[in-house]
Amino acid sequence: MNQQSKTQYDAVSQTFHWLTAIFVVIAFILGPEHFGRLMKQGIDPATRIDIVWHESLGMLVMALTVLRLLWGALRSSTPHIPMDPWMRIAAKLVHVGLWALLLALPVSALLALSSRNIPLTLLGGFRLDPIPLMAGSSMAALADWGDVHQFLGDAIMWLAGLHAAAAIYHHVVLKDGVLAAMLPRRRSR
Ligand code: HEM
Numbered sequence: 001m002n003q004q005s006k007t008q009y010d011a012v013s014q015t016f017h018w019l020t021a022i023f024v025v026i027a028f029i030l031g032p033e034h035f036g037r038l039m040k041q042g043i044d045p046a047t048r049i050d051i052v053w054h055e056s057l058g059m060l061v062m063a064l065t066v067l068r069l070l071w072g073a074l075r076s077s078t079p080h081i082p083m084d085p086w087m088r089i090a091a092k093l094v095h096v097g098l099w100a101l102l103l104a105l106p107v108s109a110l111l112a113l114s115s116r117n118i119p120l121t122l123l124g125g126f127r128l129d130p131i132p133l134m135a136g137s138s139m140a141a142l143a144d145w146g147d148v149h150q151f152l153g154d155a156i157m158w159l160a161g162l163h164a165a166a167a168i169y170h171h172v173v174l175k176d177g178v179l180a181a182m183l184p185r186r187r188s189r
Pocket residue numbers: 023024027028031032033034035036054055057058059061062105106109110112113120145146147149150153154156
């Protein structure tokens with residue numbers, strides 16, 4: 001293992017991280033308001049560009065998260081930057097919370113659609129109706145998954161905001177290389 005890999009995340013981890021962050025923020029901005037009312041009015045979700053983009057980006061985030069977890073298991077090392085133990089534990093807890101939300105968001109959305117027999121509609125005219133395994137399942141009837149999904153969508157933005165603020169604090173105040181570890185390496189001449 002070379003020295004550089006200990007201060008820097010590898011390029012694959014960095015790419016996964018920043019693509020996920022960008023797609024989550026855009027999906028949040030496009031989060032369909034009044035979805036229940038629109039569906040009751042009989043509107044086809046495929047005709048609403050905000051819904052189609054929201055669901056497509058959200059499913060892309062799910063695919064990236066699964067690939068990223070696989071990569072996380074395969075990659076050889078992650079940077080180890082010295083810091084107080086409480087800070088390391090707090091960062092770990094926030095990361096675990098972010099991972100959990102990245103997985104729970106698409107699952108809750110698919111349950112929200114299945115419980116109301118609404119198809120999943122993605123870019124390119126893709127339509128899944130009914131959603132396999134979930135439609136008619138006892139899980140789908142267990143909660144108002146639309147409300148749960150909305151709550152989780154808000155929660156990931158709060159937690160990501162805290163996480164980003166901590167990264168900036170590390171960079172500006174502690175100057176310990178935590179943020180730089182997730183940024184592309186500057187070329188030294
Ligand atoms: C990146 C992950 C995601 C985030 C951050 C997110 C965020 C949100 C937010 C904040 C809302 C509420 C919008 C509002 O009421 O103003 C929402 C609604 C919704 N999202 Fe997502 N979402 C994500 C992934 C997905 C995925 C993968 C799907 C489809 C499978 C999806 C389908 C929906 C649907 C159908 C609603 C309306 C729910 C209802 O009101 O019953 N979302 N989302």
